[in-house]
Amino acid sequence: LLGTLGVLLLVYFISSTSFSSKGEGKEPPGPRPLPVLGNLLQLDLKRPFITLLKLSKKYGSVFTVYLGPQKVVVLAGYKTVKEALINYADEFGERDPIRIAQEDDQGNGVVWSNGDSWRDMRRFVLTNLRDFGMGKKACEDKIIEECGYLVEVFKGFNGEPFDTTQSVNYSVSNIICSIVYGSRFEYSDPKFTSMVDKANRRIELLGSPSIQMYNLFPWLGIFIGDRREILKINSSFKEENSAMFHHLKETLNPQMCRGLVDAFLVRKQSLEDSGNTNSNFHDENLMMTVKNLFVAGTETTATTIRWGLLLMAKYPKIQDRVQEEISTVIGSRQVQVEDRKSLPFTDAVIHETQRLANIVPMALAHRTSQDVTFQGFFIKKGTVVYPLLTSVLYDESEWEKPHSFHPAHFLDKDGKFVKRDAFMPFSAGRRICLGEGLARMELFIFFTTLLQRFRFTPAPGVSEDELDLTPRVGLSLNPSPHKLCAGTTVFIHLTSVLYDES
Numbered sequence: 001l002l003g004t005l006g007v008l009l010l011v012y013f014i015s016s017t018s019f020s021s022k023g024e025g026k027e028p029p030g031p032r033p034l035p036v037l038g039n040l041l042q043l044d045l046k047r048p049f050i051t052l053l054k055l056s057k058k059y060g061s062v063f064t065v066y067l068g069p070q071k072v073v074v075l076a077g078y079k080t081v082k083e084a085l086i087n088y089a090d091e092f093g094e095r096d097p098i099r100i101a102q103e104d105d106q107g108n109g110v111v112w113s114n115g116d117s118w119r120d121m122r123r124f125v126l127t128n129l130r131d132f133g134m135g136k137k138a139c140e141d142k143i144i145e146e147c148g149y150l151v152e153v154f155k156g157f158n159g160e161p162f163d164t165t166q167s168v169n170y171s172v173s174n175i176i177c178s179i180v181y182g183s184r185f186e187y188s189d190p191k192f193t194s195m196v197d198k199a200n201r202r203i204e205l206l207g208s209p210s211i212q213m214y215n216l217f218p219w220l221g222i223f224i225g226d227r228r229e230i231l232k233i234n235s236s237f238k239e240e241n242s243a244m245f246h247h248l249k250e251t252l253n254p255q256m257c258r259g260l261v262d263a264f265l266v267r268k269q270s271l272e273d274s275g276n277t278n279s280n281f282h283d284e285n286l287m288m289t290v291k292n293l294f295v296a297g298t299e300t301t302a303t304t305i306r307w308g309l310l311l312m313a314k315y316p317k318i319q320d321r322v323q324e325e326i327s328t329v330i331g332s333r334q335v336q337v338e339d340r341k342s343l344p345f346t347d348a349v350i351h352e353t354q355r356l357a358n359i360v361p362m363a364l365a366h367r368t369s370q371d372v373t374f375q376g377f378f379i380k381k382g383t384v385v386y387p388l389l390t391s392v393l394y395d396e397s398e399w400e401k402p403h404s405f406h407p408a409h410f411l412d413k414d415g416k417f418v419k420r421d422a423f424m425p426f427s428a429g430r431r432i433c434l435g436e437g438l439a440r441m442e443l444f445i446f447f448t449t450l451l452q453r454f455r456f457t458p459a460p461g462v463s464e465d466e467l468d469l470t471p472r473v474g475l476s477l478n479p480s481p482h483k484l485c486a487g488t489t490v491f492i493h494l495t496s497v498l499y500d501e502s
């Protein structure tokens with residue numbers, strides 16, 4: 001038995017050396033994997049992106065790790081990630097669906113799909129985000145309206161410490177509701193709160209260590225309670241949305257689409273009318289696409305807003321400068337998207353928040369669509385690829401102070417806003433975040449309006465230094481649990497004080 005085991009191990013090690021067996025070229029180097037476990041024991045499983053960043057220092061910007069039995073090629077550093085995702089967009093442009101997603105979407109939707117179905121859904125959503133979302137003034141108005149409700153919720157805490165998570169989530173989810181269904185919900189509506197709470201619970205579970213293990217070792221499935229809970233939430237999401245779609249179908253006016261679901265139903269009907277029975281516009285694709293928008297479009301934006309508020313409480317001098325700028329340029333009127341260019345410091349703070357918060361550190365797993373030789377390394381078709389966004393956002397050759405909160409990264413010597421190519425929190429290339437435009441609009445309106453109305457401070461008894469910036473790792477990097485106080489600001493126009501003739 002020992003002899004057989006020895007031979008098996010030998011075969012395994014030989015097959016995992018750094019040269020491909022067919023002699024196509026050299027494969028990316030990497031730490032030697034153990035049988036079955038691969039390099040899992042070498043990874044900080046809570047924060048794998050940190051270990052991958054360290055490994056990139058040793059093995060270079062293109063290297064291989066084994067997550068259990070799964071071989072992964074990691075791309076690190078701004079130049080390499082950009083080259084792969086932009087110059088080799090087709091080769092690195094497929095998605096590798098994680099196991100838990102495969103159980104639900106069967107190749108549908110946008111996030112986890114590939115091929116024609118992905119292309120059709122991505123194009124459809126982008127057009128509709130333009131029509132019902134980011135492209136129109138109507139969307140800006142929706143964001144402003146929703147932010148107004150959030151301001152009222154914050155006011156309701158009367159300066160007492162509170163956890164910002166739930167209210168910010170409700171607010172951001174409601175924007176997706178407006179875009180998708182064509183209407184928003186009251187925060188007190190139990191149907192809405194239950195839907196958002198369940199969606200958030202699902203996101204929390206998707207990021208749990210047991211689900212990470214299940215994605216690598218699917219045979220663990222029956223033992224994993226978190227997986228059963230996810231499947232239960234999936235069914236209830238489907239049930240609630242089927243009822244919603246049914247209602248929208250019953251009240252549909254094809255001349256006046258209220259939101260993305262209406263537009264989908266109209267397109268589906270017109271394809272059916274023209275005899276196309278094999279299109280990608282079918283019910284499963286609608287369900288998964290809507291679900292993708294809630295999952296991808298809520299937690300990400302809400303988390304970034306919460307990072308922004310936390311950073312303001314931690315760095316009061318930076319908060320002073322933001323509030324001074326808003327007070328001087330905007331005063332107490334409603335902030336508009338077009339104000340962004342007149343608020344360079346505030347804009348720089350928002351960008352720096354996204355850079356440092358680094359909320360999607362490894363993007364979502366990509367996959368090679370064909371054999372490719374990249375930077376001299378041979379990578380086989382179907383290989384899982386992680387574009388390590390952390391390594392771009394913290395790239396030491398691109399950022400002056402990569403590990404500090406330093407808004408000057410986005411300012412020139414005259415205080416004007418400067419774009420930075422290595423600012424890539426939305427990734428790049430074919431699979432770049434589809435909601436980038438919407439997210440940027442939301443971040444600007446929410447952050448600026450909240451800073452215009454409130455002064456954010458730590459809870460009494462907690463010093464600024466004690467506010468912890470260590471992220472809580474889930475599906476994305478969240479702030480660790482904390483409470484903030486939102487005291488109402490008093491507007492003082494500095495100019496009106498300085499030039500006051502009396």
Ligand code: HEM
Nearest residue numbers: 111296297300301304360363364426427431433434435439
């Ligand atoms: C994909 C970041 C907001 C919808 C992604 C990816 C990242 C990302 C890193 C993976 C890209 C890749 O695989 O290379 C963010 C951040 C956000 C945000 C940082 C907010 C601050 C949104 C919003 C929506 C959205 C508001 C929807 C309305 C999507 C979708 C994908 C995606 C559908 C999958 C795209 C595809 O596979 O073709 N996002 N996102 N995201 N995001 Fe976002």
